[in-house]
Amino acid sequence: MKFHLVSAWLLLIIFSFCNKTDKKIECILIERPVSITGCGILSFTYAMKFQKINNKAEFIGFLFCPDFYGRDFFQPGQKYHVIITDTANITKADIIVNEFKDVNLPYYGIKEMLLVK
16 A cells, blocks of 8 residues: 555656646747736736747736836846746736737746846
8 A cells, every 4th residue: 555655646746747837938028017016915917918039929928926026127129038837827816917818819827037138
């Protein structure tokens, strides 16, 4: 019985590492919300429109508490290194602000953004 429990536990660990959906890409910010509310008592996730540099494909990225990056971090036309993931982490905020809900583009969660200088 112990062998089966240990085997199941090891398989679970292996599959959790193999099923990783994070992907690092370089992209350009096309459009951001006009104003971004800071996270405090309530948390916010904001949708922003991006374009991948390698293939020019556009997508909507959802970023949790973007105010943590600073007031002037998000500039349309600026290049960023972005770690995207599936949409599972989008719903962790209290309020989701999506001005692109009528746009037919793929959605991704954004785990991290770095400015390309």
